[in-house]
Amino acid sequence: MRLSELSRRSGVSVTTIKYYLREGLLPPGRQLSATQAEYDDDHLRRxxxxxxxxxxxxxxVSITRDLLGALEEHTGDIHVLLGLALGAIGPVGEPEGDAPEGSPERGEVDRLVDELGWAVHAGAPARTTLAETLASLRGLGVPLDWRVLLPYARLAERTAALDFDQLEGIDDSLEVMERALLLTVLLEPALLALRRLAQENESARRHAGA
Amino acid sequence: MRLSELSRRSGVSVTTIKYYLREGLLPPGRQLSATQAEYDDDHLRRxxxxxxxxxxxxxxVSITRDLLGALEEHTGDIHVLLGLALGAIGPVGEPEGDAPEGSPERGEVDRLVDELGWAVHAGAPARTTLAETLASLRGLGVPLDWRVLLPYARLAERTAALDFDQLEGIDDSLEVMERALLLTVLLEPALLALRRLAQENESARRHAGA
Incomplete structure (x- = not known):
């Protein structure tokens, strides 16, 4: 298909597609002439x-480019790929700088991970996010100890197992990666929404007759 | 304390504090003269x-004002307060308009909530967030059924129970509300961070020897 059809079918403007081509996020089409190229379903999917x-x-855009590049280089080793993908997604939310490397909260998070026995990188950005949350809550007079996070972490373990269950039965490793990324990023608002609804229900349960 | 000290101790600029005063988020201080007012620890906490x-x-800012106003009006009934607070927090993430009221995805979410037996408002914004997630994933070729969300929802129930456990033993209802809001909003990045770490660990567990 031509650029105009790729734009129509993807819902992405021609200008934006050209930008992705220039930035290397989208591989070039098959050149038909000096000014025309042909695109296929892989382009659409990408x-x-x-x-x-x-x-x-x-x-x-730059993290997305690195990530898509890594996906193509390491198609063999699914664990390397998933590690790259989950690492590249980066920290959750805006870093607020409340808990730098070496802060007491950072030490607590490392202790939490030890206690859980989780095999995760020492430099995983999510560790910093956790430390910042502890520091923020303390700054607001809610002195949560890292031990409070333990039962939450056990539930997160089970959530992650559900995430991986969604990937079972897919053979193509690029497709596994794509789906893992989509589920990780796109399920986030859904999981937070479920928590909100569950809180409303729990509030009704605990306080309805009070 | 004077405005300058309130600014120093809270880390919020004098300009921003004046803005909150003007918008009614922060109650006025005790007027000492035409140009000077005295603030106390309640102002700092607020x-x-x-x-x-x-x-x-x-x-x-406008939702925050409504919420803080509601907290003061309904100090008696903790369930009303929590409902107001959790409802007012609004949808999670940017609404993308993928699943309007009456869409098939919206119907599926209502079915999910029925199946769970949760007591939640028909108009809860989190329902829309869930419907939008289902619609987005489908648009990207990941056809998740609402039933896939059931085990996630069961884990969310247990997460919400942990949330409410953090509020036990606090008597002052305004303080319960404040803490509930802080835990709901501020724990969100931490819960997502725990999921990321748990995914990395689960990936290692499933694929390390493969």
């Missing part, structure tokens, strides 16, 4: 993936 | 709460 990753809750 | 709620992942 374009949808880029939109999902760079969407409202998503990644920067 | 200011910290406003900052937490309007921070990076937080609420608009």
């Amino acid at each position: 374009l949808r993936l880029i939109r999902a990753l760079t969407g409202p809750r998503g990644l920067s | 200011l910290r709460l406003i900052r937490a709620l309007t921070g990076p992942r937080g609420l608009s």
Whole structure:
């Protein structure tokens, strides 16, 4: 298909597609002439993936490019790929700088991970997010200890197992990666929404007759 | 304390504090003269709460004002208060308009909530968030059924129970509300961070020897 049809079918403007081509997020089409190129369904699929990753809750263009590049280089080793993907997604939310490397909260998070026995990178950005949350809550007079996070972490373990269950039965490793990224990023608002609803229900349960 | 000290101790600029006073988020201080007012620790605490709620992942100034107003009007009934608070927090993430009222996805979410037996408002914004997630994933070729969300919802129930456990033993209902809001909003990035770490660990567990 031509650029105009790729734009129509993907819902992404021609200008934006050209930008992705220039930035290397989208591989070039098959050149038909000096000014025309032909695109295929792989381009369409890739374009949808880029939109999902760079969407409202998503990644920067440069991180997306690095990630898509890594996906193609390491198609063999699914664990390396998933590690790269989950690492590249980066910290959750805006870093607030409340708990730098070496802060007491950072030490507590490392202790939490030890206690859980989790095999995760020492430099995982999510550790910093956790330390910042502890520091923020303390600054607001809610002195949560890292032990409070333990039962939450046990539930997160089970959530992650559900996430991986969604990937079972897919053979193509690039497809596994794409789906893992989509589920990780796109399920986030859904999981928070479920918590909100569950809180409303729990509030009714505990306080309805009080 | 004077305005300058309130600013120093809260870390919020004098200009921003004046803005909150003007917008009615912060009650006025005790007027000492035509140009000077005296503030106390309640102002400091309230200011910290406003900052937490309007921070990076937080609420608009107008929603925060409505919420703080509601907290003061309904100090008696904790369930009404929690309902107001959790409802007012609004949808999670940017609404993308993928699943309007009456869409098939919206119907599926209502079915999910029925199946769970949860007592939640028909108009809860989190329902819309869930419907939008289902619609987005489908648009990207990941056809998740609402039933896939059931085990996630069961884990969310247990997470919400942990949330409410943090509120046990606090008697002052305004304080319960403040803490509930802080835990709801501020724990969100931490819960997502725990999921990321748990995914990394689960990936290692499933694929390490493969």
